[in-house]
Amino acid sequence: MAMELIKENIECEQLLHEDFSDTVVKAEYVIPDTHPDVNEVLMIDAKPIIIAKEVMQDKVLVEGQVEYTILYLAREEENIGVHSVNYVGKFSNYVEIPGAEHKMICDADCYVEHMECNIVNERKIAVEGIVKLKAEVYKNYDFEVIKDVTGSQDMQMLKSPATVDKIVGNVSEDLVAKSQIQIPMDKPQIGTVLKCDVKVHKKDVRVMEGKISINANVLVSILYRGKDIRDLVYVEDNVEVNKEVDLEGVNPTMDSYTDFKVDTVGVDFKEDDLGENRTLVVEALIKSNSKVMYKEEMDIIQDAYSPSLLLQMNKRDYELNVMHGHATCQSIVKYNIEIDGDSPKISQILMTCGKVCITDKKLVEDKVIVDGVLNVDVLYRTIDEEKNIYTVNEEIPFSCTVEVPGCKIDMQCIGKACLENIEASIEADTIAIKAVVEVYTRVNYVTHKEFLVDIVSIEGELPKKKASLTIYAVQHGDTLWKIAKKYASTIDDLVKLNNIEDPDVVKVGHKLIIPGRAII
Numbered sequence: 001m002a003m004e005l006i007k008e009n010i011e012c013e014q015l016l017h018e019d020f021s022d023t024v025v026k027a028e029y030v031i032p033d034t035h036p037d038v039n040e041v042l043m044i045d046a047k048p049i050i051i052a053k054e055v056m057q058d059k060v061l062v063e064g065q066v067e068y069t070i071l072y073l074a075r076e077e078e079n080i081g082v083h084s085v086n087y088v089g090k091f092s093n094y095v096e097i098p099g100a101e102h103k104m105i106c107d108a109d110c111y112v113e114h115m116e117c118n119i120v121n122e123r124k125i126a127v128e129g130i131v132k133l134k135a136e137v138y139k140n141y142d143f144e145v146i147k148d149v150t151g152s153q154d155m156q157m158l159k160s161p162a163t164v165d166k167i168v169g170n171v172s173e174d175l176v177a178k179s180q181i182q183i184p185m186d187k188p189q190i191g192t193v194l195k196c197d198v199k200v201h202k203k204d205v206r207v208m209e210g211k212i213s214i215n216a217n218v219l220v221s222i223l224y225r226g227k228d229i230r231d232l233v234y235v236e237d238n239v240e241v242n243k244e245v246d247l248e249g250v251n252p253t254m255d256s257y258t259d260f261k262v263d264t265v266g267v268d269f270k271e272d273d274l275g276e277n278r279t280l281v282v283e284a285l286i287k288s289n290s291k292v293m294y295k296e297e298m299d300i301i302q303d304a305y306s307p308s309l310l311l312q313m314n315k316r317d318y319e320l321n322v323m324h325g326h327a328t329c330q331s332i333v334k335y336n337i338e339i340d341g342d343s344p345k346i347s348q349i350l351m352t353c354g355k356v357c358i359t360d361k362k363l364v365e366d367k368v369i370v371d372g373v374l375n376v377d378v379l380y381r382t383i384d385e386e387k388n389i390y391t392v393n394e395e396i397p398f399s400c401t402v403e404v405p406g407c408k409i410d411m412q413c414i415g416k417a418c419l420e421n422i423e424a425s426i427e428a429d430t431i432a433i434k435a436v437v438e439v440y441t442r443v444n445y446v447t448h449k450e451f452l453v454d455i456v457s458i459e460g461e462l463p464k465k466k467a468s469l470t471i472y473a474v475q476h477g478d479t480l481w482k483i484a485k486k487y488a489s490t491i492d493d494l495v496k497l498n499n500i501e502d503p504d505v506v507k508v509g510h511k512l513i514i515p516g517r518a519i520i
Contacts, residue, residue, distance in 0.1 A: 003155065003309075005455060006148040008298070012165050013138040014321030015412055015444050016099055021133045022113070023093040025066055028126045035083055036074035037122035042082065042391045043377050044117040045069040045195065045353070048091075048110040048131045055097075055104045060135040062108050063092040068127060069195050070117055071223075071379070073389065081230030082389055084194040089127070095135035105138040109416075111357040112375075132357070136414060141318060145451040146301055155306050156490055158481050159299040162449065165323050168249050168292040174263075174285060175241040177218035181280040182272075187233050188226025190269040190277040195223040197353060198284040200260040201420045201438075205290060207254050208244075212290050215242040216260060220282050222267065223351050223379070227277060232381075232389070234351040241286060254294040257326065257442070259416075263287045293323065301452045303481070307488045314454040319446055324407055326442040330420065331400035333374050333437055336430040337392055344382035344390050346431065351379040352424035356437050359397075361415045368402045368441040372417050378424050378431050392431065402441045411445040470514035474506050487514045 031038060050064040068087045095108075115129030149155045177198070183190060202217040218239045225232055263285040272278045305311060339346065353376075360371040374396040382390050407413075420436040472483060480491045480503050495503055497513050506512075 003152040003455070003457060004150045005146050006150060007144045008147040009142070009144050010164055011140070011142045011167065012320060013105060013140055013167055014319065014446065015414070016104070016137045016139045017097045018134065018136045018414060019095050019097055021093050021095040023091050023131045023133055025089055025091050025131055026128045027089045028120060028124055029085070029087045031085060031123050031125070035085060038072045038074070038119055038125060040073040041117045041119060041125065042071040042073060042389065043379060044115055044127065045377070046112045046115040046127075046129065048112055050108050050110055053106055053108045053135070055100050055102055055106045055137060057102065058098055058100055059094045059096050060100060060106055060108065060137060061092065061094055062110070062133050062135060063090070064110060065090045066131065070125065071194060082194060082225060082232060091131055093133055095133055097135060097137045100137045105140055107136045109134045112355065113357065141320065143318065143451070143453070145453055146455060147298070149304065149455065152306055152309065154308050154490070156304060156484065157301050158303040160302050161297060162300045163295045163297055165293060165321060166296050168254060168294060169247055170289065170291050171212065171245050171247050172287065172289045173214065173243055173245050174287055175214070175216070175243055177220070177239045177241050177284045177286060179220045179237045179239045179282040181220070181222065181235050181237045181282070183233070183235065183278040183280065188229055188231050190224050190280065191227035191229070192225045193222060193267055193269065193280070194225055194232070196265060196267045196282065197221040198262045198265050198282070199419065200262065200286060201418070203258065203260060205256060205258040207250050207252055207256050207292055209251050210246060210248060212245045212247055212250065212256065212292065213242070214245065214258065214288055214290070215240070216286070218284060218286065220284070221353070222280055222282070232350050235280070245290070247292060250292050254292050255326070256290055256292045257440070258288055258290040261287045300449070303485070304452065304455060305485050307490065310458045312456045312458050313452060314456065315450050316453050317448055317450045320449055321444050322447050324411060324443040324445055325404045326440070327402050327404050328438060328440045329400060329402045331398060331437045331439060333396060333398045333433070333435040335394070335396045335433045336427060337376070337378065337394045337433060339392070339429050339431070343392065344384040344387050345429070346380045346426050347383045348381040349378060349424050349426065349431065350381055352422055352433070353377050354419055354422045354435060356417050356419045358415050358417050361413055361441070363407055363409050363411055363413050363443065365409070366403065366405050366407060368404055368407065368413055368415070368443065369399065370402060370415055370417070370439050370441065371397065371399050372437065373397055374419070374435055374437065376422070376433055394433070396433065398437060400437070400439050402439055404441060404443050407443040411443050414442045416440045468516040472512045472514050474508050474510045474512065476508055478506060480506055483512065483514070489515050
């Protein structure tokens with residue numbers, strides 16, 4: 001019966017490199033004719049979005065846009081109050097990734113590191129800032145290894161257990177969050193929606209048998225100005241979204257990571273039964289991308305031979321990525337923003353919003369130390385009749401420790417952070433900030449594994465027997481496998497002939513009887 005090779009396909013990803021790039025965005029925008037002149041800029045909310053990414057030789061091209069919402073106080077007396085304008089600016093830049101090649105897998109992200117808005121004149125404003133781009137490039141391995149050999153009765157194989165990280169699959173899904181916020185009668189009607197924020201938090205993703213269960217909460221936050229008045233109102237609504245996505249081959253023992261991004265947001269308001277504008281309608285499209293992976297236990301053939309055949313073994317060394325572990329932790333960030341003497345005193349906090357980004361991460365024994373910045377904007381009502389609305393902005397540094405047992409300083413690490421919750425309250429002459437930041441880290445390392453990829457029978461004569469038996473003295477570094485292969489015997493024959501109790505233990509100097517075979 002002819003020798004038959006049973007092969008298994010191995011497909012896995014290796015993190016090639018991660019790097020960052022600073023992109024300067026700078027533009028001037030004209031105030032629309034439908035809006036009054038600008039007297040003072042209160043707040044700029046900049047949301048960067050990646051539109052496209054392309055892996056090129058040694059770099060990644062990232063293209064995107066920044067959606068600006070700018071709140072300002074009007075200049076004209078008859079229009080005193082807060083107004084908002086929206087603009088969209090584009091950006092593109094390269095992130096240097098040594099060794100990157102076209103068609104490699106890439107993940108990219110972006111966040112605002114700094115952004116400011118200044119008045120050029122009463123009808124024109126200028127925005128300037130830095131958008132930080134991050135790119136991760138993965139090298140995909142797809143190769144076949146020999147798992148077993150059949151058809152040859154005397155084929156001898158030395159196997160050892162090994163673990164290989166395998167990606168079961170990636171699945172993208174759209175989730176729609178719909179909110180209808182009823183404005184109570186004790187608050188003014190809706191005049192103009194000034195700002196709308198949508199944030200995904202309280203995420204719960206579970207791998208089930210043949211599918212992934214995706215659950216999350218979507219916080220909808222809206223600031224509006226009352227109809228025909230200058231009063232501002234801030235309202236929130238929490239909407240649950242969930243979906244089950246089929247993914248063949250997955251089960252609850254596997255690991256997963258899901259990334260959520262707010263794609264598009266539509267906001268409108270409508271009249272109630274009394275003809276008053278008291279219903280806010282928001283619809284947001286949330287894009288999720290889930291990656292499921294697991295560690296496959298397999299026996300790797302380290303070596304093979306046949307006492308009756310001349311064989312050529314073809315081995316190949318692969319540099320493989322190993323996911324050591326991943327973990328999530330929540331960090332509470334507290335800070336008191338001082339109100340300086342030039343700023344008006346607080347009467348009431350109207351709105352608090354924030355963004356979070358990672359500035360540095362460091363691997364130490366059994367943990368990942370993550371440093372980041374929480375950028376906070378607080379809009380408040382003052383006790384000053386002339387300047388009754390004011391804002392403060394603060395960049396609050398934070399640090400947290402994510403426990404990843406067994407991780408070491410020379411491993412690689414990927415980190416992501418998101419803002420779960422933020423609150424602000426008045427304490428004496430300060431604004432007390434309390435936020436919950438969720439930090440996710442994944443630790444990897446690179447290892448080399450040698451796989452047997454082919455066995456070829458070659459022509460030639462086996463060496464003839466020279467003795468009926470041989471007495472062999474065990475040397476340093478010997479194993480039964482090495483001895484059996486050297487003398488074209490088998491481990492079973494050596495064990496039986498020498499009454500060996502434990503085939504894994506042979507003592508140096510011990511004399512073994514070798515069945516009659518060629519001495520090589």
